[in-house]
Amino acid sequence: MSLEERRKSRVTLLDVARHANVSRATASLVLRKSPLVGSETRIRVENAMRDLGYVYNIGAARLRVERSQIIGAIVPNLTNPFFAELLSGIEGAIGATGKVVILANSGDEVERQEMLLRRMREHGVDGVILCPAACTEQALSDQIADWGMPVVQVLRHISRDLDYVGVDYAAGMRQAVDYLASLGHETIAFAVHGPIHSAYQERVDGFHDAMRSRALEPGMIIRFPAQLGDIAEATHLLFDQPKRPTAVICFNHIVALGLSAGLHDCGLTIGRDISLVGFDDVADAEAIRPKLTSVATGPVAIGEMAARLLVDRIADPDLPARHVVSDTILHIRQSCGRPDRKN
Amino acid sequence: MSLEERRKSRVTLLDVARHANVSRATASLVLRKSPLVGSETRIRVENAMRDLGYVYNIGAARLRVERSQIIGAIVPNLTNPFFAELLSGIEGAIGATGKVVILANSGDEVERQEMLLRRMREHGVDGVILCPAACTEQALSDQIADWGMPVVQVLRHISRDLDYVGVDYAAGMRQAVDYLASLGHETIAFAVHGPIHSAYQERVDGFHDAMRSRALEPGMIIRFPAQLGDIAEATHLLFDQPKRPTAVICFNHIVALGLSAGLHDCGLTIGRDISLVGFDDVADAEAIRPKLTSVATGPVAIGEMAARLLVDRIADPDLPARHVVSDTILHIRQSCGRPDRKN
DNA sequence: CTGAAAGCGCTTACAG
């Protein structure tokens, strides 16, 4: 009986048309706000829709028309607040166009990513915003081209043939290094962690380049554990170096949070005994003490921009590939000082 | 021409059937792994699918069958890491069943929530996991029943007629109060912020009850700004009270982060001069110093549980409504000490 | 095990 009711309650466009004394074609035109329909007719149909509780069936429409109004978003990690902000930007901008976003988490695994991509194709997504899992091969780009599926890469890239929106990581590293150098630091470490991908590589290369152009010794890359909980107790890695760094740049806000805690545990005062620069500048940067000087990358805006590019590409698949790289901003707060020459 | 190609490349089940020399019905059976098909036939069909690059069209199938394999998730805020973890649990558990999740952000606005719900119905979602926007009226529950749409409420509830999975906030508050009382605190504040909803109310009520049952003076509820960035500088509110609190329980990790910073700015040492208990226990709790004693609510597990309930309800819409409320765990770390009687 | 046929709810020319 509840099944009965539910079945009964499914009202179709034909029901609406009958109730309004028009043909189904006319009702369809009203639905899509065609100017072909007279206003009295339109109103009659709209009333019928309301009275009957009609709900448009996008899936059925999709069968005839080439738009599902669904786009996919694949990120490597959902619990990282940085990706949450990215997603927030994507969802906001896509939602504003009346489309809907299917969310998926690749966990940075290429097989899982492959499965998700297939699932999304089965759902007929109009396109996807992809932050490629680490170790994704460039060949994926050819596959995507074969499929004829609009894709924009975000934050990480695997091919120049696809649209891309990301961050000018090299410039960000230069800002950090220049700032520290201006305070007198010469021995600067770059504390990294996590899987290797384009954004990782660009940061590392950017660090080396920035150090070189300041005529500083490059090369002090120190790898920390992937999990926030393990970073603090690995802080000693900083001091196991041949030359002890007076300043450290963090790969992202997770490393910054971990080291900020770990240095505190070592009895060091950040900003006096050692300088710390964060990267990504999510909300925490303001909240930890001392306030963290940080390179801001604006994840929400990046998500919005990626959404915009995807919408454009769906509208015109033959557009040449675009690559937009956004500027970083160094927010100077309280976590850096002059080097302590005693060390 | 690229259009041509794309159109050409759309291979249907009929193409597969022809290529494998079977009827479309048989191909469909293979697709759905029916045991009715002989294994040689099955293999022939599977090869044809592979050779032709066939992609199942779920949307077309949905038209015949009552399952879209899409579920919706509506949360009030995407940038709050707590909701990101919740979402992660939802996506993981739903994804594991082969379904896909449409994500949407209500921004805690009921009109927006209404629009999102409609959009999801248009997409024929099989059900939705809803964290109701603040001020959602109970009438929504009746609407949902009318629609015949499976819904599970998560974290916040508006009606007992709908499934719900949330947290035993009252028990969490009791744990916090009991712990502080056992250290000797008598003047305890509850620092709240954000919109009012069931989870808010339950925490406040739980606080009062817990204080009363310890024979302590209840009632010190102090409201802080909604934005993390504004909380630290509102810390003085704690001291504008008739009786200065020796301990404060935080509404969530955002308040905890903000106050932790603000108290530091006031020159107070947390755990010695004043005690702080967090709520939610997202990753940060381990990372701020002193380590934050916190009531853990396990958002990932809650998301998973909500997904499980939704799947059950979709399978059997006539199930009686279930309400699962998960236990909290008090993680004792370093942010609490005995009250300083000098104050 | 397989084929022919009807139908899910829409859109789109094509006539009127």
Place this chain on the structure above:
DNA sequence: CTGAAAGCGCTTACAG
């Protein structure tokens, strides 16, 4: 402006 008809890609009885 409106109606009749075909078709999007699948599934589901129903015969064989």
